[in-house]
Amino acid sequence: MDYKAILSQKGHRLSEPRKQVIELLQQSKVALTPQQIHQALQQKNCKLGLVSVYRTLELLTELGLVTVVYDPQLNPGYMLSTLGHHHHIVCQGCHKAFEFAGSNDIDQLIKRVEKETSFQVSDHLLQLFGLCPDCQQKATGGGF
């Protein structure tokens, strides 16, 4: 998906800081905090303020291009997200996160809870936590 193109199409300027943040996020397998993004880009000799990182993330979130990923052991981080209804599964070993598609499993649960509570559900937050294949091996294979 061409995040930069989407930005322009929606009438936002394709500034240097925005390009940098997007490119960094595209390469990252883990969710990144604003500070991490800022530091990583400084080290690449991209001169941009931490403030711009915050503002870029805010904008990308508004446009639905970025998702917040919670991790009990870490500060909330940001990842680029595919359009459509996706959630993240996060590895507690290496913190890599991957998207998975929502499906009718969750729809059924929502319908059930709507009946039980009389709520009208319009959104949800779902994340799975566990160990990725690599970290499973390290946990068993590398054990004592």
Place this chain on the structure above:
Amino acid sequence: MDYKAILSQKGHRLSEPRKQVIELLQQSKVALTPQQIHQALQQKNCKLGLVSVYRTLELLTELGLVTVVYDPQLNPGYMLSTLGHHHHIVCQGCHKAFEFAGSNDIDQLIKRVEKETSFQVSDHLLQLFGLCPDCQQKATGGGF
């Protein structure tokens, strides 16, 4: 459930600040931030430091007696939680939150994603958002 009894049973002292925080949370229908808890208790003439609120919440979370509730419009708040696997449904109108029980809907989804990703899933974060019955009425009945 007797939260105070559980505290003592696990070898923790039943101090005044801890009692106050627990009692306040027991009465609250919305998730509360540390600051909100601190302020509310100050107004009730309970003298306790904000630091103790943080520490009490940390302890209760460790013991699994308290759950963090995320709300896109608010800072993360804390609620007492029933034991067993429960999640929260949060009203975007009045921010009241209720527990609902996890079930095999979610188990099926987890199994599916485990197959798709080869992760070993050990935990998850699930919250629903929407309108509670009261706020649904206000939204339609109170319209123009």
Place this chain on the structure above:
DNA sequence: AATCTAATTGAAAACATTTTTCAATAAGGA
């Protein structure tokens, strides 16, 4: 290519939140 204009930026300050430190206090067993 040069000009223009408003969106965007960066630096500093303000603000907010969370954690650490350490002496004083108080819970609960002896």
Place this chain on the structure above:
DNA sequence: TCCTTATTGAAAAATGTTTTCAATTAGATT
């Protein structure tokens, strides 16, 4: 009642986020 040690509170430090505003720059206009 005394004693021990977990717990507290106040202040400071650390951390994280938002606001402000003059300077810059993307991209449309000429």
